[in-house]
Amino acid sequence: MATSGFNAFLEIESTSRITSPPLAVRSNKQSTESQSQSDYELNIIQPVSSYIAENIRSPSSPTPSELEQHISPNTQPTPTEWAPDRTASTWKTKWRMLSVCLMSLGNGMNDSAPGALIPYIEKHYSIGYAIVSLIFVTNAFGFILAAPFTHSIEAKLGRAKSYALALALQVLGYIVIVCEPPFPAVVACFFLLGFGMALSLALSNVYCANLADATTALGLFTGSYGIGGIVAPLFATAMVSAGIRWSFFYAITLAVAAVNLLFAMWAFWKFEDDASAEAHVALRAGAGTSSDTEPLSRTAVLKKSLRNRTTLLGALFIFAYQGAEVSVSGWVVSFLISYRNGDPTRVGYVSAGFWAGITAGRFLLTHPASKLGEKIAVVGMIAGAVAFQLLTWLIPNVIGEAVSVAILGLLLGAVYPCATSVFTKLIPRNMHMSSLSFVSALGSSGGAVSPFFTGILAQNVGTMVLHPICIGLYGVMAISWLLLPKIVKRTE
Secondary structure (H helix, E strand, C coil), X not given: CHHHHHHCCCCCCCCCCCCCCCCCCCCCCCHHHHCCXXXXXXXXXXXXXXXXXXXXXXXXXXXXXXXXXXXXXXXXXXXXXXXXXXXXXXXXXHHXXXXXXXXXXXXXXXXXXXXXXXXXXXXXXCCCHHHHCHHHHHHHHHHHHHCCCHHHHHHHHCHHHHHHHHHHHHXXXXXXXXXXXXXXXXXXXXXXXXXXXXXXXXXXXXXXXXXXXXXXXXXXXXXXXXXXXXXXXXXXXXXXXXXXXXXXXXXXXXXXXXXXXXXXXXXXXXXXXXXXXXXXXXXXXXXXXXXXXXXXXXXXXXXXXXXXXXXXXXXXXXXXXXXXXXXXXXXHHHHHHHHCCCXXXXXXXXXXXXXXXXXXXXXXXXXXXXHHCHHHHHHHHHHHHHHHHHHHHHXXXXXXXXXXXXXXXXXXXXXXXXXXXXHHHHCCHHHHHHHHHHHHHHHHCHHHHHHHHHHHHHXXXXXXXXXXHHHHHHHHHHHHHHCCCCCCCCXX
16 A cells, blocks of 8 residues: 555656666766766655646646546556556445446347237337337437547546536436337337447446446446346336336336436446546556657547447447347247247347346356357357257247247357457457447447348248347358457567
């Protein structure tokens, strides 16, 4: 503790060493005055109070958001370098981690509920597969539109207010849906939900990726999404089976979003002011060891991110992944009802089993996958997903297909945190916010586009089209994954 406090006032430069130090000269010799001062001579130590005023309390002190953008990606971290939120006290980090997990849980509830509710929405509005699929289309537009604006919104409003905006949009959308308005209004509300979810998802991904143990943080974050995916179909199926209006389910997600809004505002309030002296030294050390170029503007960073190979391949990968995940969750119940004569009040729980597999995979397989190597593990999980998707398609038994769907979820569960961990290793740190925002926002729109096209085809061909579409998406995942650059360990 004493050493940490001492280092907060002194900048220790350890990156360079004096290869040939000058010989010591006795102070009584006149030649001392004639010798030039060494380049490595210590500067006069300032009084502690003046150092604090100049380097810690100055308005130019770096914020966690600046550290996420401007620390050089080629700098090998030293013991004095900290990730953005590692300078915050432990209790703040824990509350913020809990906040992002609760937001992820709410997003999971939103994405998984339509699978159990679509048959009842169709019946209430007297519409078919193609029309009801419009909720996925507008959701996708919300995700796509959020991609280029996330960085600017966070830079202008700050982390806490950005979260507040994202959750306020979700609260507004849920309020309208609960009132059971005409279907066009429901479709418009899903646009608000998509934009808000994309904004919060991008901010949370960047936050978790820059914590001390990023893999564990991402596992908890995505695992919470899976928990939301489990409970939502259970609640939705139980409510509509009891004769409760389908729209009343969204009163639950409304309550979750409202609590998250208040909690996120409190947890991330003054997030930008948490940079301590260690973060200040880390930023200066990173700048000193890199080129002397000025930090890029937000527009330049965004353009550079969109030209980055990992960013583009990552967005394609997540697009296909989310498309397959949400398509299975949204249409497998309709498939079982149409082709296996399943009871709607019973097969609705199959969607919950799929999300249970997703959650178990994220909590149980993420760590072994990181030990084996994320790139190898993901290839194996994609191959297994293809196999169990085929079993779900071909087994003419509801129970057997329910088991296959659960195992399919188990294999897909660990893919997302593993992929995000690999992306953060391949993408330079100063591009994390822009690149991961693009990957999560545009990539996640696959969770809306794919179910929409599944519904369009199901209108004419039948819901069995779900399976070949998902297998094709797994192929896109495999190709984009294999084309990613190799992970090279950075050396000093």
